[in-house]
Amino acid sequence: MRKRSFFGQYNFSDSLLCKLDPRVKIVLVFSIVVFLFFVKTISGYVLLLLFSIFLILLAKSKISDVFHSLAPILFLLLFTVLFQLFFTPGKVVYSFFFLKVTSEGIYLATYIAMRLMLLSFFTFVLTATTSNIELTDGFESVISPLKIVRVPTEDVALMISIAMRFVPVLFEEATRIMKAQTSRGVLFNKGSLMQRARSFLPLLLPLLLNAFNRADQLAIAMEARGFVVGKARTKYREMRIRKIDLFFIFLFILIMAASIMVKRI
Amino acid sequence: MIHFKDVSFAYKEGKWAVRHINFTVNKGEFVSIIGGNGSGKSTIARLSDGLLLPQEGSVFVDEMDSRAKKDEFLIKEKVGIVFQNPDNQFVGTTVEEDIAFGLENIGVERMEAKAKIEQISSLLGIDKYLHGSPSYLSGGEKQKVAIASVLVMQPDYLVMDEITALLDPVSRKEVLNLVHSIVENKNIGVLYITHITEEVIKSDRVLVLHKGEKIKEGVPAVILQDMKLLNSAGVASLPSVIISEELRKHGIINASFVDEEDLVGSLCSN
Numbered sequence: 284m285r286k287r288s289f290f291g292q293y294n295f296s297d298s299l300l301c302k303l304d305p306r307v308k309i310v311l312v313f314s315i316v317v318f319l320f321f322v323k324t325i326s327g328y329v330l331l332l333l334f335s336i337f338l339i340l341l342a343k344s345k346i347s348d349v350f351h352s353l354a355p356i357l358f359l360l361l362f363t364v365l366f367q368l369f370f371t372p373g374k375v376v377y378s379f380f381f382l383k384v385t386s387e388g389i390y391l392a393t394y395i396a397m398r399l400m401l402l403s404f405f406t407f408v409l410t411a412t413t414s415n416i417e418l419t420d421g422f423e424s425v426i427s428p429l430k431i432v433r434v435p436t437e438d439v440a441l442m443i444s445i446a447m448r449f450v451p452v453l454f455e456e457a458t459r460i461m462k463a464q465t466s467r468g469v470l471f472n473k474g475s476l477m478q479r480a481r482s483f484l485p486l487l488l489p490l491l492l493n494a495f496n497r498a499d500q501l502a503i504a505m506e507a508r509g510f511v512v513g514k515a516r517t518k519y520r521e522m523r524i525r526k527i528d529l530f531f532i533f534l535f536i537l538i539m540a541a542s543i544m545v546k547r548i
Numbered sequence: 549m550i551h552f553k554d555v556s557f558a559y560k561e562g563k564w565a566v567r568h569i570n571f572t573v574n575k576g577e578f579v580s581i582i583g584g585n586g587s588g589k590s591t592i593a594r595l596s597d598g599l600l601l602p603q604e605g606s607v608f609v610d611e612m613d614s615r616a617k618k619d620e621f622l623i624k625e626k627v628g629i630v631f632q633n634p635d636n637q638f639v640g641t642t643v644e645e646d647i648a649f650g651l652e653n654i655g656v657e658r659m660e661a662k663a664k665i666e667q668i669s670s671l672l673g674i675d676k677y678l679h680g681s682p683s684y685l686s687g688g689e690k691q692k693v694a695i696a697s698v699l700v701m702q703p704d705y706l707v708m709d710e711i712t713a714l715l716d717p718v719s720r721k722e723v724l725n726l727v728h729s730i731v732e733n734k735n736i737g738v739l740y741i742t743h744i745t746e747e748v749i750k751s752d753r754v755l756v757l758h759k760g761e762k763i764k765e766g767v768p769a770v771i772l773q774d775m776k777l778l779n780s781a782g783v784a785s786l787p788s789v790i791i792s793e794e795l796r797k798h799g800i801i802n803a804s805f806v807d808e809e810d811l812v813g814s815l816c817s818n
Contacts, residue, residue: 414641416649445639500636503599507629508639508697509653511621517655519648519662 298343299527300412305421307528311535312409318539319398325390327542328397334538335404342412352407353400360399367392419443420520438512445501453494460489549574550596550627550705550737554605557591565591566760568605573737575704578728580740580748580768583757584782589741592757593709596739597627609705625654628703632710634682634690643669643685643693644678650701668700672726688719692726699730705737712747720744745772745786749806756781772806 300308315331322328339349353360373387413421423440430436461471464485471482510516550573558564566588573579583589594600595607598614609626612619631637640646644665651661669675672692677685682693691711698706708727712720724747731738740751748754754771756764758781764771771777775785775793788808795801795815805811 414645416640416645497636500631500633501639503594504629504631504637505639505649507597507599507624507631508650509621509624509701510649511653514621514653515655516652517657517661519645519652519658521658 298341298412300338300342300408302527303412303531304522304524304528305413305417306424306522307524307532308409308413309418309421309425311531312405315405315535315539316402319401322542324542324545325393325397326545328394328401330538330542330545331401332397332404335401335408338408339404339411342408344407344411348411349404349407353403356399356403360396363399364392364396367395415445416520420518420522424522435513437516452497453490456493457486457490460486460493549608549610550739551608552592552595552605553608555595555602555607556604557595557600557602559591564760566595566757569762571755571762571765573705573739575737576735577753578731578738578740578751579753579755580742580751581755581757582742582745582748582778582781582783584743586759587757587781588760589743589757590709591760593629593631593707593739593741596705596707597629598623599629625701626703627705627707628698628701629707629709630691630694630698630711632713634687634694637694637697638682641681642679643674643682646682646693647678647697647700650697654701664700664702668696671730672696672699686719687715688723691715691719691723695723695727695730699734703736705739706731707739707741709741710743712742712744720747743783745778745783748772749786756783758782769806773804 319331322331336346339346368384368388368391369382371385371388371391373385375383376386376389377384410418419440422443423436426434426436426439465471469482469485471479471486473479474482552569552571555569556564556567569588569592571579581589581592591600595602595614597609598607598620601607601615607614609619609623612623614620614623638646639649647665647669648661651664656664665678666675669678672695674689674692674696677689677693682690685693691714695708695711711727712723715723727738727740728750730736740747742748749768749772751768753765754768755762756771756777763781764774764777772786773789775789778785786806788805788811792801792804792811792814796804801811801814803814805814
């Protein structure tokens with residue numbers, strides 16, 4: 284059975300992207316996310332959007348899953364877009380009571396929406412095609428120069444990886460608890476704002492308790508299997524940069540350059 | 549040898565989880581601990597490889613005291629633990645990565661690790677799942693992965709803490725048979741913790757725990773016939789023992805049987 288993959292959840296497949304070196308994927312996705320802030324044209328963003336859709340399809344993920352991944356940032360996305368849309372000074376194109384939509388506001392809202400969406404899409408591609416262990420290994424290798432300044436890079440990497448592993452687990456658990464509490468008469472979507480907020484207590488308390496319990500058990504199991512914080516470990520997974528990695532590096536550079544140079548609209 | 553010498557442990561001051569526990573597990577020996585909820589079974593599991601340290605008494609693993617900081621890592625290498633819920637033990641996102649995790653921790657190089665993983669996964673019949681996610685496996689298969697993840701580190705002793713508690717009866721039997729067949733061939737000392745009476749029949753010795761204290765130790769043939777003892781420990785007696793006791797009371801047979809086949813044999817001969 285194929286489960287819906289969402290942000291933070293690795294979707295095991297035989298796709299080309301799954302086979303890429305994790306270090307290359309991390310650096311490329313990080314670079315393109317930073318690069319998003321330098322793109323100044325809508326056509327540049329459209330090009331990056333098409334590229335991200337191409338990567339999602341190459342990762343053998345469903346586009347619907349990617350939109351599902353937007354759910355956690357939907358509120359932030361809507362708030363930012365509406366704020367920019369209505370409160371950016373400039374040439375008014377539409378007004379409704381005290382709210383004024385300006386042409387500058389439309390541009391800014393579109394830019395911000397595109398940036399957030401693309402940030403989410405590229406991160407989705409990374410997490411859907413890279414297992415936690417690969418991410419840990421890759422991240423550890425990328426930040427390894429920080430060892431010089433005594434940063435415990437192995438522990439930091441493992442900590443991040445486990446936290447990411449728990450994101451989908453917690454989502455699934457929240458859904459389960461919500462169903463269980465609904466069957467016992469808790470109404471999550473009815474009543475005033477205060478009542479709704481209060482109704483989330485029966486969800487949050489068991490969720491937090493379960494999360495602490497899981498974390499505790501995982502820590503014990505890891506310790507029982509010889510994991511010691513700060514102790515050097517061998518690496519089972521081989522990380523090797525191959526021709527296909529070089530091809531993707533070239534492709535990313537090409538797309539980034541094209542999105543900067545594409546005609547301003 | 550795992551040696552519990554007058555061990556006591558409390559999670560909260562003055563409230564002992566286990567008290568004055570004495571027993572040994574030798575290499576090649578299958579020792580079971582049976583007891584109800586809150587009897588201290590899981591505490592003993594965690595004490596046996598230094599995850600918990602005794603407040604009184606000592607736990608020795610091959611003469612190494614679990615409290616000695618210098619032997620901490622070696623003890624964990626020698627004693628492997630499998631817990632009740634495999635979902636809370638998985639670190640890797642594929643079965644292969646999860647089995648490899650322990651090997652990476654003890655410094656096994658890639659090629660050697662690969663050979664070990666292939667060997668153990670084929671032994672446990674999970675080789676076809678190696679590249680898949682452990683989350684999508686059935687309960688029995690998940691527990692096999694958890695066992696493989698520990699066995700691959702080639703421990704001298706294996707502690708299994710209610711590993712069949714979340715499984716259906718068929719998977720439970722399958723996992724238990726697998727455990728017996730593996731440890732018989734590997735000369736591993738096993739400490740098998742359970743509350744299911746049927747699971748301790750094939751053990752060399754059985755310890756009965758109640759409220760953190762060992763109330764009896766002996767061979768299964770003796771322990772399992774003592775219905776009063778098992779009831780007082782909060783565990784169910786074997787159906788074969790209950791039936792044979794009733795038959796004995798009615799003078800149909802003259803002995804009590806732990807093994808169902810022996811009971812049937814006795815009835816047929818009568």
